[in-house]
Amino acid sequence: MxxxxxxxxxxxxxxxxxxxxxxxxxxxxxxxxxxxxxxxxxxxxxxxxxxxxxxxxxxxxxxxxxxxxxxxxxxxxxHPGHELYPNIPKEKALINRVLHHDLSFYAKISAVLGQVFRGLTSVVTDEMKNSVVSALGDLELFLIRNDWFAGEKVTVADLSLLPTIATLVHSGIDLSRFPRLFAWYDNCKALKGYQDDQVAAQQFGNFFKSMVKEGL
Ligand SMILES: N[C@@H](CCC(=O)N[C@@H](CS)C(=O)NCC(=O)O)C(=O)O
Incomplete structure (x- = not known):
């Protein structure tokens, strides 16, 4: 089965x-x-x-x-050993490092978006905006030496991050403030599931925007 x-x-x-x-x-x-x-x-x-x-x-x-x-x-x-998660200890370690960072990145973003999603507030405070901007600023630095999050090739780390970033974009974040992330987001268009993910991100974004007086 x-x-x-x-x-x-x-x-x-x-x-x-x-x-x-x-x-x-x-x-x-x-x-x-x-x-x-x-x-x-x-x-x-x-x-x-x-x-x-x-x-x-x-x-x-x-x-x-x-x-x-x-x-x-x-x-x-x-697909053991696939290049999205190669069986090479150092490459895997770099990917795992991003995945672990993503766990806390997502927790920060979810703390902001979740309040609105659950109808707990309709006001995006400066504190909420600053928390999102600061988390994105941290991610921007991951891309200082490479185009993808764990090196020069797309890996599972990029797949893990993309839906959260797409959700923020469709909820009103201007990603051009983060030029490396902006370029990475554009490169993600090559992924097979990118378009469907955009549709889902837009669905979330429309809902988010309908729930708040002023967006991110
Ligand atoms: N760290 C978890 C986060 C999962 C998570 O927060 N899921 C939320 C939706 S984004 C959920 O299922 N919430 C429903 C609930 O808590 O009942 C993961 O990466 O899978």
Whole structure:
């Protein structure tokens, strides 16, 4: 049986897994989950993932969540040694470093976007804006010596980051303030799942903009 992915288009980490599935042409059954309707909190879902998050995969009874763990699991299971996550310790270490940074980057962005998404505020404060700008400024520095986040080739680290950046762009961030990130974002157009991810990012962006008086 193929792996099942529990996913929401509103979730950047879940969209990173979709980007990988498209890039590698994997056969995965995708089940859309409505997070706002509480579908990650049902007893059935909690039995799979007590942390109630998408993405979650069910590989024939093996349940895994945390998008970066899922991304690397899928590559190592179906395409071990693929250049998106090569089996070369130093290259893998550089990719893992970005993935670990991305975990905290996403937490910062989600703390801002999530407040609006959950309807807790309709005001984007200066503090919220500054937090996003500062997190993007940190990412900009990763690209000081290379065009992709872990070197001169696209890797799973770029797939992990792209949906969050696309979501910010469609929610109103002017990425041209970060010239290296801007150029990287343009290079990402070569990814097979880029266009579909843009559609989902725009869906989030439209929702975000409808919920706030003034955007990012
Ligand atoms: N660090 C996690 C973050 C996952 C996450 O925060 N998912 C959110 C959507 S973006 C979610 O499923 N929230 C639903 C809930 O908490 O019930 C990952 O990378 O997978």
């Amino acid at each position: 193929p792996i099942t992915l529990y996913y929401s288009p509103m979730s950047p980490p879940a969209r990173a897994v979709i980007l990988l599935i498209k890039e590698l042409g994997l056969n995965v059954e995708i089940k859309a989950i409505d997070v706002r309707a509480g579908e990650t909190r049902t007893e059935e879902f909690l039995r799979m993932n007590p942390e109630h998050t998408v993405p979650t995969i069910d590989d024939n009874g093996f349940y895994l969540w945390e998008s970066r763990a899922i991304l690397t699991y899928l590559i190592e299971k179906f």
